[in-house]
Amino acid sequence: MHIPDGFLSPVTYIPATIAVIPLLVIAWKKTKEAITDESFAFLSSLTAFSFVIMMFNIPIPGGTSGHAIGAAILAILFGPWVGAFCISLTLFIQALVFGDGGLSVFALNSLAMGFVASFVAFYLHKLLDGRIKKSVVSFVAGWSGIVAASAVIAVVLGMQPLLGIDAAGHPIYFPFGLNVTIPAIVGSHILFFGVAEGIATMLVLRFIEKIKNTNSTKEVAL
Amino acid sequence: MSRNGKYLVIFILSVVVLTPLGLMAQGPAWGEWSPEEIKAMLGYVPESIATTKPLIATLIPDYEIGGLGALASTWVSAIIGVGLVFVVMIGIKKSVKRAS
Numbered sequence: 024m025h026i027p028d029g030f031l032s033p034v035t036y037i038p039a040t041i042a043v044i045p046l047l048v049i050a051w052k053k054t055k056e057a058i059t060d061e062s063f064a065f066l067s068s069l070t071a072f073s074f075v076i077m078m079f080n081i082p083i084p085g086g087t088s089g090h091a092i093g094a095a096i097l098a099i100l101f102g103p104w105v106g107a108f109c110i111s112l113t114l115f116i117q118a119l120v121f122g123d124g125g126l127s128v129f130a131l132n133s134l135a136m137g138f139v140a141s142f143v144a145f146y147l148h149k150l151l152d153g154r155i156k157k158s159v160v161s162f163v164a165g166w167s168g169i170v171a172a173s174a175v176i177a178v179v180l181g182m183q184p185l186l187g188i189d190a191a192g193h194p195i196y197f198p199f200g201l202n203v204t205i206p207a208i209v210g211s212h213i214l215f216f217g218v219a220e221g222i223a224t225m226l227v228l229r230f231i232e233k234i235k236n237t238n239s240t241k242e243v244a245l
Numbered sequence: 246m247s248r249n250g251k252y253l254v255i256f257i258l259s260v261v262v263l264t265p266l267g268l269m270a271q272g273p274a275w276g277e278w279s280p281e282e283i284k285a286m287l288g289y290v291p292e293s294i295a296t297t298k299p300l301i302a303t304l305i306p307d308y309e310i311g312g313l314g315a316l317a318s319t320w321v322s323a324i325i326g327v328g329l330v331f332v333v334m335i336g337i338k339k340s341v342k343r344a345s
Binding site: 024025026027028029030032054055058063064065066067068070071072074075076078079080081082085086087088089090112113116117118119120121122123125126127176180187189191193194195196197198199204207208211230234235237 | 247248249250252253254256257260261263264266267268269270271272273274275276277283287289291292293294295296297298299300301303304305306307308319322323325326327329330331333334335337338340341
């Protein structure tokens with residue numbers, strides 16, 4: 024889902040960059056509030072986990088691959104703004120050091136995988152929590168967050184053929200339209216990577232709960 | 246180190262150790278193609294994709310480190326990524342302490 028440099032028209036990434044800056048400022052402030060001596064180990068470990076889990080490429084039919092992002096875990100434990108900030112930090116390191124996702128289009132990757140995934144997961148979790156089994160809530164929150172993020176990426180990429188055609192009639196930016204991007208990107212997240220994100224969310228939240236409980240002599244405020 | 250900290254370190258280290266599993270996927274993510282892959286698909290490379298250069302040259306493109314095998318590259322990349330996340334997080338924590 025990491026959009027590379029050159030795939031998007033400036034008409035797409037310039038407004039997105041302008042939009043994401045104030046959002047990141049809010050997310051940064053919320054993250055500073057959330058970092059305490061107690062939460063620090065969890066917050067940084069789970070952000071590191073999101074970096075690592077994005078390296079777990081899962082092969083799917085059709086010769087492509089993808090991965091979970093770990094956004095729902097952070098969003099559920101620390102709130103959607105903190106989730107968005109931590110995932111954006113991971114995405115920024117990936118773009119800057121590893122060329123995974125373009126720096127020029129960082130705003131779109133941050134909006135989709137950072138903000139949209141975190142907010143959708145957080146509010147779905149809030150809506151469902153207590154109504155159905157905890158592990159099911161975690162799974163649904165993770166699955167929905169990443170599927171929502173994939174929908175944003177699919178629409179942004181699928182719009183590009185409308186935004187620039189050269190003299191030969193070829194698209195200048197990403198060459199496939201919505202009729203291709205929606206089934207390919209959203210479809211693969213519904214079927215595969217959403218399931219991976221759901222399972223990761225379920226397992227890691229259960230693990231965090233367990234270690235907090237075994238350490239009950241010390242109050243751990245998240 | 247607190248017990249939580251110990252569990253978390255073990256947790257992150259075990260995930261890092263397992264990262265080479267991600268190498269089993271041969272294909273790129275859908276849409277994240279190189280200009281060469283797009284050329285093979287369409288017969289041409291869209292202008293912007295052909296001409297746009299990254300804003301800055303990346304240190305470890307595609308998590309591959311020259312001179313190291315795929316396995317070692319993946320481990321080193323994962324450790325660098327995890328390390329950078331912690332460096333930034335420690336920085337944020339310190340800036341909060343200083344401000345208060």
